[in-house]
Amino acid sequence: xxxxxxxxxxxxxxxxxxxxxxxxxxxxxxxxxxxxxxxxxxxxxxxxxxxxxxxxxxxxxxxxxxxxxxxxxxxxxxxxxxxxxxxxxxxxxxxxxxxxxxxxxxxxxxxxxxxxxxxxxxxxxxxxxxxxxxxxxxxxxxxxxxxxxxxxxxxxxxxxxxxxxxxxxxxxxxxxxxxxxxxxxxxxxxxxxxxxxxxxx
Numbered sequence: 001x002x003x004x005x006x007x008x009x010x011x012x013x014x015x016x017x018x019x020x021x022x023x024x025x026x027x028x029x030x031x032x033x034x035x036x037x038x039x040x041x042x043x044x045x046x047x048x049x050x051x052x053x054x055x056x057x058x059x060x061x062x063x064x065x066x067x068x069x070x071x072x073x074x075x076x077x078x079x080x081x082x083x084x085x086x087x088x089x090x091x092x093x094x095x096x097x098x099x100x101x102x103x104x105x106x107x108x109x110x111x112x113x114x115x116x117x118x119x120x121x122x123x124x125x126x127x128x129x130x131x132x133x134x135x136x137x138x139x140x141x142x143x144x145x146x147x148x149x150x151x152x153x154x155x156x157x158x159x160x161x162x163x164x165x166x167x168x169x170x171x172x173x174x175x176x177x178x179x180x181x182x183x184x185x186x187x188x189x190x191x192x193x194x195x196x197x198x199x200x201x
Contacts, residue, residue, distance in 0.1 A: 054089045109133075
């Protein structure tokens with residue numbers, strides 16, 4: 001294919017070929033490949049252009065996402081896949097950014113772990129949510145060793161129980177306790193912890 005014309009639209013260059021097909025690529029890619037009118041582009045060249053352009057797009061999207069909050073590597077991969085980017089480009093960019101320390105699953109997991117504790121999540125809820133974000137078992141275990149003990153768990157159950165109890169205050173005491181126990185068990189807390197807290201309050 002031969003480049004017939006091109007036009008800049010924001011950070012993209014719209015390129016028209018002699019066979020009437022068009023592509024949009026990043027301005028940075030256009031400059032890097034020194035594209036001009038009447039230049040012949042092979043299928044291999046076209047694939048390289050798309051790869052390079054998508055790399056810029058993916059980096060921009062990642063920086064936009066992590067500027068709002070921390071993300072795990074796996075979480076970013078899923079979001080980028082949904083946007084239609086090819087897995088090989090996504091993985092290359094994610095690995096590059098991880099090597100450059102722009103992405104750090106350990107830092108993300110630690111921050112998210114503390115957030116979940118502050119939301120009074122049970123151990124099982126925390127494990128489930130971390131795994132949903134692609135955090136591995138070893139890192140999860142290390143976080144529990146560092147930040148989670150029975151004292152933290154009891155404090156979380158107590159906060160959650162008091163909050164729930166306010167919604168049950170119009171019920172008879174025995175029914176309040178029954179509903180509270182079921183609620184805490186559904187949240188993933190063990191029966192011995194639940195009974196200790198419900199007896200206390």
